[in-house]
Amino acid sequence: MTLKMAIIGFGKSANRYHLPYLKHRKNIEVKYIYNHQRHPERETNYQGMGITFTTDLDQVLNDDEIQLITICTPADTHFDFAKQVLNHGKNVLVEKPFCKTATETKQLLDLAKQKHLIAMPYQNRRFDSDYLTLKEVLNRGYVGEPLEIESHLDKYRPDNSVHTGDKINGTFYGLGIHMLDQMLALFGKPQSVAYDIRTIQNSKSTLDDYYQMDLHYGKLKVTVKTDPLVALPNPRFILHGTTGSYVKYDIDQQENDLKLGIMPGDRNFGIDTPDKYGRVKYHNQNGDWITKQIPSLQGDYGRIYDSLYDSIINGKEKLITDEETLWDIEILESGIQQPTPSVVHF
Structure with a gap:
């Protein structure tokens, strides 16, 4: 059908x-x-x-x-x-x-x-290759119990222009929603969130261009951060756990390929080259330290539409629950309602 x-x-x-x-x-x-x-x-x-x-x-x-x-x-x-x-x-x-x-x-x-x-x-970035690979590392238990995750979407893009308007048009809402949703899909609603939401390039702007959120889940802390003035890139993901660590540089390649005119269905669309693979170092059951590359899984934003087809035509549960949708907006809205920095308990 x-x-x-x-x-x-x-x-x-x-x-x-x-x-x-x-x-x-x-x-x-x-x-x-x-x-x-x-x-x-x-x-x-x-x-x-x-x-x-x-x-x-x-x-x-x-x-x-x-x-x-x-x-x-x-x-x-x-x-x-x-x-x-x-x-x-x-x-x-x-x-x-x-x-x-x-x-x-x-x-x-x-x-x-x-x-x-x-x-x-x-929420297409649930199908970023870097995020799908992070999920795989967690699911396989390479690092044991996760204790700390950093998620970065930084860039070096100087901009001295004055940006004004509704907060929904700032970087926090625009990019923060992606990074937040990825973590809520993994771990659910946090117990508290610490916010640092600022304009760092032009003090006359009313729209933010920098943010950091620290999501607290008991022993686990998740940091999501975007900074517009990062010349030497941070890793896309840093994960530390009780038995090891995982680090992945560089972002999902789908958008870069699309900008070049390389389209879904083309050979190697959105594929990481081996030099972009993440690396994990972990303590195995014999007490040995193992270091290895983790090949990136292939991302595909179109899988959102595959899931919707299944929900509308075949009656399956939808991919993003109402609860998750509401959590995302509640946490974003709470951030812009407080003076910065601030902490909100949920």
């Missing part, structure tokens, strides 16, 4: 993180792309997919064939668009961040339940 869907928005998100993967889903058909204005120069990239490009939102919302609509618009429009979609009887996938507040998030999740529909955030 084919799942017919539409996309609201036709910017970078739709063109980089959704459509290249949907091209390779034989059981999913993109029938419409709605945008407030047409972009013929981009539309030519999708000839042969049978997509209708439209500036008429009602045409999309009132089509009974459409079962799923993905929202790829600016963050502060997510709530209103998602509510419209649900009220028209369609399942909805919402680009990150799902909403700004826990109240908005709960409204959408409750509305979806009332209408027996799915509302879910597009």
